Amino acid sequence: SQQGEEDPQALSIQEGENATMNCSYKTSINNLQWYRQNSGRGLVHLILIRSNEREKHSGRLRVTLDTSKKSSSLLITASRAADTASYFCVSTGGGNKLTFGTGTQLKVEL
């Protein structure tokens, strides 16, 4: 069953603004990954953060991980219309078992 929860469920911002999405999980993890899903498409891997890391950057993406609070956040800076998509956090536990969050629908308006 899904164990992750994300908030907000939906987020609407103007192009150029920053978007922050949060994710919580329930069990211990080996790593946490963020994926993007455009409407009608598959999931695209964005970034992976290991359980012993606290922050990671990739281009306009910044991910933080707080294992004591079992939470993670994804920050997209200087958003673009093309960033409009659903974003999922996926926690990986033992045995490479994946657990998806509920997803945040991001809409970036021109």
Added chain:
Amino acid sequence: EAGVAQSPRYKIIEKRQSVAFWCNPISGHATLYWYQQILGQGPKLLIQFQNNGVVDDSQLPKDRFSAERLKGVDSTLKIQPAKLEDSAVYLCASSLGRDLNTIYFGEGSWLTVV
């Protein structure tokens, strides 16, 4: 590097009919997953394979769903008989199978049951 291949991309069937989806993972990937994603929700794991063995099928409705990965490479997911609530996207994913490896997803197979 070729990605995860899935077919068919789209399928419309009537309830009580059967359907099969095929997945070819990235070459060398030991772990293969099938997920069901209902519109507006996150993906739900149906079954996870490690090579040709089943690691987790606890959420697979075994009365109507079946999956196999006979040679540890490609996999088939079958639904028989289909119900209206099976309308969803069926996503296949694969990884090398080690804990820190990225999981790669296919484009999905869209099923509509009418």
